[in-house]
Amino acid sequence: MFTFTIRRLILTVPTLLFISLVIFLIVKLSPSDPTGNLPLTIPSEVREQIREALGVNKPLLVQYLLWLKQFFWLEPLIYLENLTGWDLGTEGKVRLISYQTRSPVMDLIMQRMPQTLTVVGTAYLVGILIALPIGIISAYKQYSVFDQAGTFISMIGFSVPPFFSGVLVIVLFSVIIPSDSFFWLPSIYDTTHEVVDWESFKYQFRQMIMPVMVLALQITAQISRFTRASMLDNLNQDYVRTARAKGMSESVTVMKHVLRNSMIPVVTVIALGIPSIFGGAIITEQVFKVNGLGQLLIIAIQGGDVPTVQTLTFIFAILIVLFNLIADILYGLLDPRIRYD
Amino acid sequence: MPDGTLPVLEVRDLKTVFQTRSGEVHAVNSVSFEVKPGELLGVVGESGSGKSVTMMSLIGLLPSPPADVKEGEVLLDGLDLLKTDINTLRDIRGGKIGFVFQDPMTSLNPVFSVGFQIMEPLRKHMNLSKPAARKRAVELLELVGIPDASRRLKDYPHQFSGGMRQRVMIAIALACDPKVLIADEPTTALDVTIQAQILELVKDLRQKLGMAIVWITHDLGVIAGIADRVMVMYGGQVVEQAPVKELFSNPQHPYTRALLETIPKVHGARAEKLNVIEGQPPILGAEPTACPFRDRCAFRFDRCEQENPSRRIVGKDHDAACFYDFATGGPLRA
Ligand SMILES: Nc1ncnc2c1ncn2[C@@H]1O[C@H](COP(=O)(O)OP(=O)(O)OP(=O)(O)O)[C@@H](O)[C@H]1O
Ligand SMILES: [Mg+2]
Numbered sequence: 118m119f120t121f122t123i124r125r126l127i128l129t130v131p132t133l134l135f136i137s138l139v140i141f142l143i144v145k146l147s148p149s150d151p152t153g154n155l156p157l158t159i160p161s162e163v164r165e166q167i168r169e170a171l172g173v174n175k176p177l178l179v180q181y182l183l184w185l186k187q188f189f190w191l192e193p194l195i196y197l198e199n200l201t202g203w204d205l206g207t208e209g210k211v212r213l214i215s216y217q218t219r220s221p222v223m224d225l226i227m228q229r230m231p232q233t234l235t236v237v238g239t240a241y242l243v244g245i246l247i248a249l250p251i252g253i254i255s256a257y258k259q260y261s262v263f264d265q266a267g268t269f270i271s272m273i274g275f276s277v278p279p280f281f282s283g284v285l286v287i288v289l290f291s292v293i294i295p296s297d298s299f300f301w302l303p304s305i306y307d308t309t310h311e312v313v314d315w316e317s318f319k320y321q322f323r324q325m326i327m328p329v330m331v332l333a334l335q336i337t338a339q340i341s342r343f344t345r346a347s348m349l350d351n352l353n354q355d356y357v358r359t360a361r362a363k364g365m366s367e368s369v370t371v372m373k374h375v376l377r378n379s380m381i382p383v384v385t386v387i388a389l390g391i392p393s394i395f396g397g398a399i400i401t402e403q404v405f406k407v408n409g410l411g412q413l414l415i416i417a418i419q420g421g422d423v424p425t426v427q428t429l430t431f432i433f434a435i436l437i438v439l440f441n442l443i444a445d446i447l448y449g450l451l452d453p454r455i456r457y458d
Numbered sequence: 459m460p461d462g463t464l465p466v467l468e469v470r471d472l473k474t475v476f477q478t479r480s481g482e483v484h485a486v487n488s489v490s491f492e493v494k495p496g497e498l499l500g501v502v503g504e505s506g507s508g509k510s511v512t513m514m515s516l517i518g519l520l521p522s523p524p525a526d527v528k529e530g531e532v533l534l535d536g537l538d539l540l541k542t543d544i545n546t547l548r549d550i551r552g553g554k555i556g557f558v559f560q561d562p563m564t565s566l567n568p569v570f571s572v573g574f575q576i577m578e579p580l581r582k583h584m585n586l587s588k589p590a591a592r593k594r595a596v597e598l599l600e601l602v603g604i605p606d607a608s609r610r611l612k613d614y615p616h617q618f619s620g621g622m623r624q625r626v627m628i629a630i631a632l633a634c635d636p637k638v639l640i641a642d643e644p645t646t647a648l649d650v651t652i653q654a655q656i657l658e659l660v661k662d663l664r665q666k667l668g669m670a671i672v673w674i675t676h677d678l679g680v681i682a683g684i685a686d687r688v689m690v691m692y693g694g695q696v697v698e699q700a701p702v703k704e705l706f707s708n709p710q711h712p713y714t715r716a717l718l719e720t721i722p723k724v725h726g727a728r729a730e731k732l733n734v735i736e737g738q739p740p741i742l743g744a745e746p747t748a749c750p751f752r753d754r755c756a757f758r759f760d761r762c763e764q765e766n767p768s769r770r771i772v773g774k775d776h777d778a779a780c781f782y783d784f785a786t787g788g789p790l791r792a
Pocket of ligand 1: 476478483485503504505506507508509510511512524676
């Protein structure tokens with residue numbers, strides 16, 4: 118298991134390098150002009166100078182290597198410096214700078230990470246916590262009223278996109294319900310809001326309800342269906358009959374023998390879905406004005422902010438590769454039949 | 459075999475019906491049998507004759523719905539299992555009645571160690587502490603002939619061969635010193651040499667432990683080798699029941715006779731053409747009102763169409779459900 122993990126970790130290096138090259142080239146070669154959003158009154162010689170200053174006209178290979186160096190070497194060093202207070206000599210080195218805001222890309226990302234993590238992370242957690250019991254009960258009581266209801270809700274969760282369900286809940290809870298009602302919810306997520314006491318915590322809770330609800334519906338739909346299918350696969354297995362023939366109670370049979378087997382693929386799918394916390398919530402963040410990573414990506418794309426787009430996309434790619442690895446390792450840990458060494 | 463001793467397990471007029479979308483399936487129709495302590499009862503019959511459903515009905519292992527155990531009594535030491543509450547029944551499953559199933563490759567849980575799976579019933583039914591249960595688990599594995607038992611406890615089922623897994627299943631079934639061991643085609647999925655080893659093991663264990671065994675199989679050769687008494691099933695009914703020697707030498711039901719003729723014999727260098735029983739087993743959409751074997755029977759006459767024969771004594775400890783009297787060579791006089 119250990120050597121397997123090491124081997125897989127080493128293998129991720131060429132994978133990531135290849136992905137970084139592809140991302141770099143695709144973003145770079147797309148017809149986009151970092152000065153495109155500047156006022157029309159700026160003369161074209163000045164625009165050319167701006168482009169020159171941004172380094173847009175350097176050879177592609179130089180730009181790529183510089184980006185790699187900044188991403189893999191300089192930025193981690195700076196992060197380490199901030200963390201420990203040591204001086205590692207990063208002073209004055211050219212950081213990865215956003216074309217739009219002229220501030221380091223990594224700082225932008227760090228600023229927006231918490232919003233995304235609280236909203237989307239909570240939604241993912243809530244979604245899973247709701248999905249697992251629904252999936253288990255639906256399978257155990259297959260074709261019951263509960264199962265039918267679960268199927269119906271999952272169907273909605275699968276088929277209604279967040280830009281529709283998001284707007285729908287806004288209309289319901291922020292527009293139709295009067296703003297002095299207990300059930301009224303704010304439609305705009307206020308990221309400057311700080312939790313200091315019980316009242317502000319309540320407000321934070323209220324403003325999270327809608328985005329979390331919209332995202333959790335999707336997640337619940339997927340995970341509960343998957344859990345149900347996996348449970349059903351296992352409930353008909355011979356070993357379940359053996360457990361009953363040994364005199365085990367229904368709760369031990371289902372919650373221990375069956376669940377332990379059913380969770381193997383479910384845990385893998387949950388792990389594989391975690392990167393989508395960062396990337397997949399782009400639309401929901403737009404709808405509720407959460408200024409998280411998804412929104413940052415959209416603004417950067419619209420402004421032709423190549424370094425930001427490249428870096429964000431590459432971070433998503435790293436997360437996907439990383440969680441694939443984690444899913445593989447989890448699979449090996451959970452299923453004794455899979456031995457990597 | 460022990461004569462005159464009371465049976466440990468007594469089944470009377472058991473009826474099990476499946477309610478399916480395409481109607482009822484009467485899988486078990488008034489099955490009665492008994493086993494005495496230390497006795498090995500062989501159960502034979504072709505696929506679909508209701509052997510497994512009968513045994514699963516005894517301890518409520520059939521999923522309900524669709525299964526419905528409609529009538530009958532299942533007396534284990536005088537206690538009617540069909541009428542006890544579910545908790546008592548759970549104590550009996552894996553406690554007084556041990557079960558071994560057909561396919562050892564799928565009957566063990568792949569994600570729990572073999573030791574855990576043996577210790578589970580021990581801890582539940584015998585209230586053993588963990589160390590005590592572990593000690594007993596090692597003894598059990600040694601009993602069923604698994605070498606290096608204490609080390610193998612922490613191994614998982616996939617690390618065992620098919621034959622070894624069936625030994626583990628037997629160890630689980632024997633864990634709490636059951637009074638009755640029910641083995642549903644335990645060797646069908648194994649190759650012939652392994653099958654022989656398992657049979658030797660069971661013979662040996664029966665001598666050591668003295669429990670009653672119900673052994674289901676299609677294989678008459680196996681029956682001849684280990685059974686004391688044989689029960690032949692057809693169409694969800696018991697059609698003949700006799701001590702093993704008697705059954706092989708003096709079969710009294712046309713189905714048993716046909717079954718015995720299907721055993722291939724080798725004359726000289728070449729085997730004879732295989733004998734088969736023509737026709738299909740019946741589909742039991744309703745309770746049978748005529749002999750279920752009549753369509754395939756060479757001895758049938760009009761009465762077989764009108765009545766379902768009940769079991770009648772045809773010899774010492776020998777009964778058959780047929781209107782044809784092989785002793786006189788003609789229909790039984792009503
Ligand atoms: N869940 C079920 N629903 C409907 N009918 C069933 C069900 N389980 C079994 N049966 C029917 O019950 C009858 C008896 O089946 P059973 O499994 O007892 O046969 P068997 O004698 O054990 O056969 P085999 O030798 O193949 O194991 C069959 O006709 C089968 O179709
Ligand atoms: Mg069977």
